[in-house]
Amino acid sequence: MSEHQVLAERRLDWRVLVVHAVTFRQARAILSSAGPIALVFAVQGRLGSFGLIAIAVLATVASLAFSALRWWRFSYEIDAQRLLVRQGLLSRSERAVPLDRVRGVDVEAPALHRLFRIAVLRVDAAAGTGGKDEAVLDAVSAADTGRLREVLLTQRAVGPVAAPVAAAVPGSADMAVAERVFARLDPRWLLYAPLVGSYLAVPLAIGGTLLRDVQSLPIPAGLRDLLDVPDEAGVGRIALTVLAALAVVAVGALVAGAVSNWGFVLAARGSNLVAERGLLTKRTVSLEIDRIRGYVLSQGIGIRLVRAARLTALVTGLGDQNRRGQLLPLGPLHVAEEVAASAVRRFDTPLLPHPAAALRRRLVRSVGPPALVSVALLLLGLPLAASILAVLAVLGVGLGIDRYRALGHVADTAALAVRSGALLRRRVVLEQRALVGWRIQQSWFQRRAGLLTLVACVGAGEGGYEVLDCSTGQGLDLVAAVSPGWANALSSRPQFSRGNQLSK
Amino acid sequence: MTHPAAVPRTPAYQVSPNAIGLWTLEGAISSVFLLAAGIVAAVLVPAEAPIVVRVLAAAAPYVAAAYAVVAVAIRPRLRFRVHHWEVTDESVFTLTGWLTQNWTIIPIARIQTVDINRGAMQRLFGLASVAVLTASSKGTVEIVHLDAAVAGAVAPDLARRAAAIRDEAT
Numbered sequence: 249m250s251e252h253q254v255l256a257e258r259r260l261d262w263r264v265l266v267v268h269a270v271t272f273r274q275a276r277a278i279l280s281s282a283g284p285i286a287l288v289f290a291v292q293g294r295l296g297s298f299g300l301i302a303i304a305v306l307a308t309v310a311s312l313a314f315s316a317l318r319w320w321r322f323s324y325e326i327d328a329q330r331l332l333v334r335q336g337l338l339s340r341s342e343r344a345v346p347l348d349r350v351r352g353v354d355v356e357a358p359a360l361h362r363l364f365r366i367a368v369l370r371v372d373a374a375a376g377t378g379g380k381d382e383a384v385l386d387a388v389s390a391a392d393t394g395r396l397r398e399v400l401l402t403q404r405a406v407g408p409v410a411a412p413v414a415a416a417v418p419g420s421a422d423m424a425v426a427e428r429v430f431a432r433l434d435p436r437w438l439l440y441a442p443l444v445g446s447y448l449a450v451p452l453a454i455g456g457t458l459l460r461d462v463q464s465l466p467i468p469a470g471l472r473d474l475l476d477v478p479d480e481a482g483v484g485r486i487a488l489t490v491l492a493a494l495a496v497v498a499v500g501a502l503v504a505g506a507v508s509n510w511g512f513v514l515a516a517r518g519s520n521l522v523a524e525r526g527l528l529t530k531r532t533v534s535l536e537i538d539r540i541r542g543y544v545l546s547q548g549i550g551i552r553l554v555r556a557a558r559l560t561a562l563v564t565g566l567g568d569q570n571r572r573g574q575l576l577p578l579g580p581l582h583v584a585e586e587v588a589a590s591a592v593r594r595f596d597t598p599l600l601p602h603p604a605a606a607l608r609r610r611l612v613r614s615v616g617p618p619a620l621v622s623v624a625l626l627l628l629g630l631p632l633a634a635s636i637l638a639v640l641a642v643l644g645v646g647l648g649i650d651r652y653r654a655l656g657h658v659a660d661t662a663a664l665a666v667r668s669g670a671l672l673r674r675r676v677v678l679e680q681r682a683l684v685g686w687r688i689q690q691s692w693f694q695r696r697a698g699l700l701t702l703v704a705c706v707g708a709g710e711g712g713y714e715v716l717d718c719s720t721g722q723g724l725d726l727v728a729a730v731s732p733g734w735a736n737a738l739s740s741r742p743q744f745s746r747g748n749q750l751s752k
Numbered sequence: 753m754t755h756p757a758a759v760p761r762t763p764a765y766q767v768s769p770n771a772i773g774l775w776t777l778e779g780a781i782s783s784v785f786l787l788a789a790g791i792v793a794a795v796l797v798p799a800e801a802p803i804v805v806r807v808l809a810a811a812a813p814y815v816a817a818a819y820a821v822v823a824v825a826i827r828p829r830l831r832f833r834v835h836h837w838e839v840t841d842e843s844v845f846t847l848t849g850w851l852t853q854n855w856t857i858i859p860i861a862r863i864q865t866v867d868i869n870r871g872a873m874q875r876l877f878g879l880a881s882v883a884v885l886t887a888s889s890k891g892t893v894e895i896v897h898l899d900a901a902v903a904g905a906v907a908p909d910l911a912r913r914a915a916a917i918r919d920e921a922t
Contacts, residue, residue: 563886662836685858685891688760700760705858707887722757734842734859738760 257325263364268315269308270360275397276391292558292642315548320435324385326399331371333383345383349373351539351565352572353397356534357390362530365390371400372572393532401520401534405544429575430591431583433512433525440497440578441742443550509577514591521591523574533572541682541708542663544576545584552673557584560679561592562708595663595677596640599656605697606717608654615641616649658716659721659729664704668716676713679731682706688738702726760855763838763845770877771835771897772828781825783816790816806906837895839906844884846893856893862886863914866907868901882907 258283301454322335350373357367366387373382383516510527521536542562551557552658559576563569575591576584622637650670657666658682667675687703694700694717702715715726727735761792788814797809845857867883874880880903884893898906 295818465876684886684888685856686863686894687890688853688855690759690853695853703890705886705888705891711888712890724760731859734840734861737763737838737843737845738855738857739839 257323259323259390260319261366261387261392262319263389264361265312265315266363267360267366267387270449271314301365324383326396331383331400333385344374344385345371347400351401351536351563353534354572355397355530357526357530361387367393367530369393369396374629381443384521396519397532397534401506401536402518410496410640427515427517429513429515430521431512431587432581433513433577434579435506437556437577437579438502438505438509440554440556441501443554444501444548444578473598480676483658505578512577514575514587516591518528525530525577526748529556533565533574534562535573539565539707540592542676542678543588544677544709545588547581547582547673549673550672550750555581557581557586559588560709562676562682562706564682565671593663593677593679597658597660597665599665599667600722601721602652602655602657602717603699603719604729605699605719607649609693609697609699609717611648611654612644614644614651638746655716655718657718657726658725661729661732664726664730666713667705668714678704678706678713682708683731686727686731686735686738687712704730720735760847762848763836765837766832767835767837767895767897768877768879768899768902769832770879772832772897774879774897775828775831775875776824777876779827779916783820783823785815786816786819790814800877802886837898839910844893844910846895856891858886858891858893860870860910860913861917862891863910863918866911866914868903868907874900880904882910884910901911 251540261522273304308381317337318335321337321340322329322333323335326332328347330347331350333343333345335530336339349372352372354370354372355367356370361367368387369385371383371385385396386560415466430729442588446601507527509525512523514521516522516524516537517534519537521537521540523533523535525531540561540563543561544560546560547555547557556578557580558578559574560569561573561575579587618640622634625631625634625637633674647670651668654668654670654673659665661680663677663679665675665677667673683704684707685705687705689703690701698720699717700723701717703712705712705717715723718726724739727738758806792811793812797806801809834848834850834853838845842861843857843859844863845855847853847855855877863884863919864887867885867886869883871880871881872880876899878900879897880900882895882898882903886892895903895906
């Protein structure tokens with residue numbers, strides 16, 4: 249039917265040509281080879297300023313020409329069933345993305361794109377074979393992005409004039425659809441950024457710098473003096489280096505966090521969750537609510553100390569889950585929990601602790617290796633190294649207890665929650681319908697301790713989430729609570745059904 | 753409810769007894785290579801090599817022989833004893849492993865594809881493996897070394913039942 253013809257064959261917005269020409273996007277390949285040649289000429293003195301200008305002009309023209317060619321040969325259309333993208337200069341390719349396979353639509357507007365009021369549209373689709381596929385429209389006018397996103401996500405045929413198209417700059421409330429805001433970034437949250445786990449490597453880096461620094465100090469009073477008592481200038485320099493390194497890292501983390509997360513807003517629009525963010529590059533990520541199967545609350549050790557957390561949605565068939573599924577960048581734990589409860593699912597049931605045998609296993613693992621090595625070193629006559637490892641073994645007690653206290657799980661008929669980890673603590677909440685299977689592992693040691701490890705297999709996120717070292721009874725209870733029916737086979741007597749008779 | 757002494761149950765069926773033959777042949781092949789390498793090491797070790805190297809080289813054939821005994825006479829039967837599988841009305845269910853045991857259970861409603869694999873060695877012994885895949889990379893089950901006729905009946909049956917009650921929620 250003609251009214252299903254949402255968009256006839258369309259081209260990308262012409263303004264993208266300017267952006268690409270300026271950024272040499274198409275001509276970069278040529279430039280990389282032209283650069284050294286120009287350099288050789290310049291060094292040999294055969295290239296005057298005129299020549300340099302000529303090369304620059306040529307490169308720009310070539311860049312523009314390539315962009316224009318690509319733009320000319322690129323078209324897309326959307327009908328009731330699919331998005332069709334045709335492209336290619338000589339060998340043409342045609343990609344059809346069925347609309348019912350579209351899992352998410354991202355709108356990304358880098359600074360230059362924003363200047364020209366255009367944006368890049370990324371369509372994430374679950375391919376029929378189980379692999380992931382993506383179609384990229386670089387770029388469409390900002391005014392079109394809102395409507396395109398709506399059409400792609402709702403699979404509704406919206407007539408070209410039916411939907412009043414507001415000025416849809418990503419970042420402004422552009423849709424005429426009912427909107428409910430779940431979270432807005434409080435700029436103070438950016439202060440959490442320097443505490444993120446990866447920055448724990450900083451002490452190591454500082455140690456390395458210090459070592460170099462000490463070595464490069466002048467040795468006027470002889471090597472022994474330096475090693476025993478560094479002179480005061482040396483101490484001052486070391487302290488200054490430490491402070492400077494810390495400051496640089498902290499400010500760097502802060503700036504990086506601000507650039508990517510500035511203006512973060514999470515809202516529900518129609519049947520989608522939409523997350524917007526970005527200081528220079530504006531990104532808008534849409535997730536189909538029907539496809540969300542749970543969430544992960546994760547806390548590195550640094551941000552756990554200040555009671556902050558990160559929130560990520562578990563979405564079936566979504567590629568690059570960690571980046572696109574993010575529901576809240578670093579924020580206070582209670583806010584993250586509230587967002588999870590209101591945007592995904594409220595699940596406050598207290599977790600069941602795991603048996604004491606699990607604590608024993610955590611302690612053996614965190615204390616055992618350093619303690620053994622320490623004893624071995626002592627026997628080898630290396631008391632200093634042995635004492636360092638002994639300290640590690642003592643710290644291991646705290647780590648083991650913390651890891652044990654993290655362990656927990658609970659389930660009702662609709663969902664289950666699992667928590668584990670000390671250095672990276674994660675609380676995963678999974679809807680029961682996401683479950684595609686169970687895996688139960690029991691080592692010889694676990695068998696003796698009456699424990700087992702349960703893996704809930706899901707078609708989202710990492711594919712499987714562990715319930716570490718719960719008691720055998722707890723494990724079977726959890727399986728029975730979450731998957732009544734099909735998992736009964738684990739504890740019931742054998743049934744003699746068709747499948748079994750076949751093997752007779 | 754609690755089951756203090758409960759463990760997950762063992763699935764009802766074992767793999768084809770022919771699997772013992774296949775595993776024995778595989779063990780024999782690797783034993784031959786190891787024995788050859790061990791004998792070569794013992795014969796060719798230079799007399800002026802350090803004592804540690806000479807002792808190790810001299811021991812190599814005996815270590816290889818011990819491996820051969822395990823791989824040919826013990827391991828195949830042990831493996832046969834620790835591979836179990838079952839298809840119930842609602843799920844596919846396997847148990848493998850000796851020191852570490854692994855149970856896997858998948859509801860038939862969530863099965864996406866069912867594959868039959870027949871390797872060259874498997875064909876020699878009239879065996880086939882059935883692989884059951886779901887939307888999760890971790891939610892897969894492989895029932896190894898079934899009788900080819902059993903695999904040929906189980907796999908299509910599973911695929912048909914999965915198609916009939918497929919649940920797209922995942």
